[in-house]
Amino acid sequence: MPAAITTLRGTLASDLANAGVWSTFAYPPATLLANSVCITPSDPYITPSNNDQTGLSPMANFKILITAPAFDNQGNLAGMETFIVAVVNKLAASSLVLNISSVSAPAITNAASGDLLTSEITVSILTSWS
Structure with a gap:
């Protein structure tokens, strides 16, 4: 059974949590922190499946932003x-039905917390409207 859109970011954040190694945010934080994983909506955010009128299971698209300190x-x-x-x-260990579509090249991001090395993993997750 696909996860509901309303709880999907929280479920994804729980699946990506790694206490003591990195911080995980189910939303874009006010300040980007080093050694964190932030889940943000991608564009398009939701892609409806209109081919089958009996079960319109949409895909929810997310960017998983990975941040690390910028050193050498x-x-x-x-x-x-x-x-x-x-x-x-x-x-891969998650119970969510997902597809990883891309991983961006690492780039330097100037954040309020300092320079960070960042990369984005784009995922699409089969979900439901409820």
């Missing part, structure tokens, strides 16, 4: 690759 290039890249693999492994 070699250390940052290796650390970000390890972080991405850890998040993908958490997604």
